[in-house]
Amino acid sequence: xxDRGLIYSALALFLxxxxxxxxxxxxxxxxxxxxxxxxxxxxxxxxxxxEYMRTSHMNxxxxxxxxxxxxxxxxxxAAGGKHYNMSLTPTCLEQCHGARKDFCDRCHxxxxxxxxxxxxxxxxxxxxxxxx
Amino acid sequence: MKLYGALIAVAAISLAAGLAGSVxxxxxxxxxxxxxCALAILLVGLSWRVIRWSRSPVPFRIPTVCGQQISLPxxxxxxxxxxxxxxxxxxxxGLEVLLFRSLFRNTRSRIDQGPRLIYGEAKxxxxxxxxxHWSLLVxxxxxxxxxxxxxxxxxxxxxxxxxxxxxxxxxxxxxxIVLIAALLYLLxxxxxxxxxxxxxxxxxxxxxxxxxxIALSGIWMRYFARVDAVAVKxxxxxxxxxxxxxxxxxxxxxFVHLGLxxxxxxxxxxxxxxxxxxxxxxxxxxxxxxxxxKRHVNPWNYPVKVHTYEEWEDEFREKxxxxxxxxxxx
Numbered sequence: 001x002x003d004r005g006l007i008y009s010a011l012a013l014f015l016x017x018x019x020x021x022x023x024x025x026x027x028x029x030x031x032x033x034x035x036x037x038x039x040x041x042x043x044x045x046x047x048x049x050x051e052y053m054r055t056s057h058m059n060x061x062x063x064x065x066x067x068x069x070x071x072x073x074x075x076x077x078a079a080g081g082k083h084y085n086m087s088l089t090p091t092c093l094e095q096c097h098g099a100r101k102d103f104c105d106r107c108h109x110x111x112x113x114x115x116x117x118x119x120x121x122x123x124x125x126x127x128x129x130x131x132x
Numbered sequence: 133m134k135l136y137g138a139l140i141a142v143a144a145i146s147l148a149a150g151l152a153g154s155v156x157x158x159x160x161x162x163x164x165x166x167x168x169c170a171l172a173i174l175l176v177g178l179s180w181r182v183i184r185w186s187r188s189p190v191p192f193r194i195p196t197v198c199g200q201q202i203s204l205p206x207x208x209x210x211x212x213x214x215x216x217x218x219x220x221x222x223x224x225x226g227l228e229v230l231l232f233r234s235l236f237r238n239t240r241s242r243i244d245q246g247p248r249l250i251y252g253e254a255k256x257x258x259x260x261x262x263x264x265h266w267s268l269l270v271x272x273x274x275x276x277x278x279x280x281x282x283x284x285x286x287x288x289x290x291x292x293x294x295x296x297x298x299x300x301x302x303x304x305x306x307x308x309i310v311l312i313a314a315l316l317y318l319l320x321x322x323x324x325x326x327x328x329x330x331x332x333x334x335x336x337x338x339x340x341x342x343x344x345x346i347a348l349s350g351i352w353m354r355y356f357a358r359v360d361a362v363a364v365k366x367x368x369x370x371x372x373x374x375x376x377x378x379x380x381x382x383x384x385x386x387f388v389h390l391g392l393x394x395x396x397x398x399x400x401x402x403x404x405x406x407x408x409x410x411x412x413x414x415x416x417x418x419x420x421x422x423x424x425x426k427r428h429v430n431p432w433n434y435p436v437k438v439h440t441y442e443e444w445e446d447e448f449r450e451k452x453x454x455x456x457x458x459x460x461x462x
Contacts, residue, residue: 007186010412011179018175021279021372030281032370032377034362051381055358058301111361112277112288116298 035110037103040096047078058115061088088117093124100124135323138337142345145395146388153387162387163367164376170394177401178409185413191430193423196416198237202425216422228417232261257321264314267307268343270294271350274305278361278368300355308351315344335403342396349389357385 016023024030046053048060064086068074076084085091097103100123108115152158199213211220212227227233240254274294276287295303319340322328353359363379364386370377400406412418445452445459452459 003190004186007182007413011182014409015175015179021276022374024280025369025372026374028281030369030373032366032373032375032379034366034379054362054381055360059358062301107362109283110281111365112283112291113302113361114288114292115301115303 035106037106038098040098043096045080045082046096047076047084049079061117064088088121089124098124134332134334135337138334138341141338142341142392145391146345146349149391150384150388153382153391154384159382159387160376160378162391163378163382164371166394167371167390170397174397174400177398178406181401181406182409182413185410189432190415190419191432192428193419193421194415195419195421197421201421214421216420216425218420221418221420225412225418229411232258232265234417235261256317260314260317260321263310264318267311267314270307271305271311271347274307278365279372281365281369302354302358304355308347308354311347312344312351315340315347319344338399339403339405342392342399346389346392346396349385349392353383353385353389357383359383359386 048057053060064076067076068086074086076086078084093100093103100118104117107113149162152162195214197210197214199210200208201214202209202216209216211217212223215221215224224233235258236255238254238257239251241249241251244250270290274287274290277283277291280287294305294307296306297304319337322332322336322340360379360381360383363381366379367376367382396405400408442461445461449459
């Protein structure tokens with residue numbers, strides 16, 4: 001009986017928390033526009049179709065890693081017959097995509113994914129800088 | 133029939149959502165219309181239930197306790213099990229909501245040879261319930277990464293903690309395993325224990341299958357079918373700012389997951405799942421056991437017209453005295 005104020009305050013708090021994404025995003029002027037990725041300038045074709053890479057690039061990279069580490073073979077033949085050196089920094093980054101923050105991190109940060117690749121592999125720019 | 137009916141219902145919802153999701157023309161309905169409707173039903177329905185509960189009269193303290201009530205100073209009272217103060221009630225409710233204290237006391241009884249009645253502990257239900265509810269909370273909070281931009285620190289932190297073991301890519305979440313294991317345990321327990329199976333209703337199975345379907349479709353989507361997470365977030369963000377736009381590359385598996393989640397949201401206010409709000413409004417738990425310490429006057433007591441003995445005596449004083457009968461007041 002005397003607890004109605006408390007109950008309604010708690011209910012309002014709950015409703016506020018559940019709808020928090022709406023309040024937050026509306027006040028921060030968030031839109032449904034996705035992350036902007038800097039596309040490679042000197043290459044038109046990835047090692048696999050874009051639709052596959054968009055959702056499953058991690059599987060390809062894990063396959064590459066296991067092939068290289070277990071068999072030592074570094075040659076990858078793409079569907080079109082083109083050959084690639086299976087290597088994250090020299091092939092993916094330095095040949096096409098550039099620094100990871102311009103490409104990889106854009107979507108990874110957007111979707112809050114922090115893959116452990118960079119615990120070992122080096123960023124393209126860092127390599128270039130240290131080489132100079 | 134209750135079991136298979138629930139299973140068929142959840143399978144039919146999944147199938148319908150998946151089929152509709154693979155038809156381009158139906159995607160806006162499923163990706164925009166249904167989520168808005170489901171969320172509206174959840175929020176309005178839940179508020180309606182809580183407001184209705186808040187209007188029910190609680191004239192007297194009716195806590196069910198299992199501790200010594202406060203009485204004489206030299207009798208030790210149990211402050212948490214039989215609280216007499218608001219602080220104690222908060223502690224008791226905290227234990228109940230966060231740690232399922234009352235379920236921890238679950239016992240089992242069986243008749244042994246003799247015949248002899250034997251009571252024993254039964255903690256598995258408590259463990260299964262804890263594993264399920266806490267995993268579900270972590271899973272729900274982890275989804276903040278899809279609906280809030282920039283991603284809140286709590287979601288990042290939970291994500292890191294949950295993927296602590298760094299198994300595979302995408303990183304395996306511990307709560308995914310725990311959630312499925314706990315749900316399967318709760319389902320198997322319901323099916324294997326004859327007494328529990330006997331009292332199980334359609335809604336019991338339906339809730340379990342629905343949650344299992346949500347968890348399995350989510351796991352399938354993340355680890356095996358690999359839905360485009362960026363497109364999912366684009367849709368989610370556009371929904372939160374009320375300018376919905378549907379990205380092109382959403383797979384049917386995402387719509388299965390979304391359809392099941394929307395079903396759960398819309399079903400929640402009308403089902404036993406309302407215990408989410410109901411636990412806070414249980415008069416047997418949220419009231420202090422101070423029936424003897426404080427006088428609780430029924431707040432809607434009707435002002436009754438009474439005629440006291442003194443008034444009666446005044447009215448008939450002459451007649452009583454004339455008859456020689458004793459009176460209180462001379």
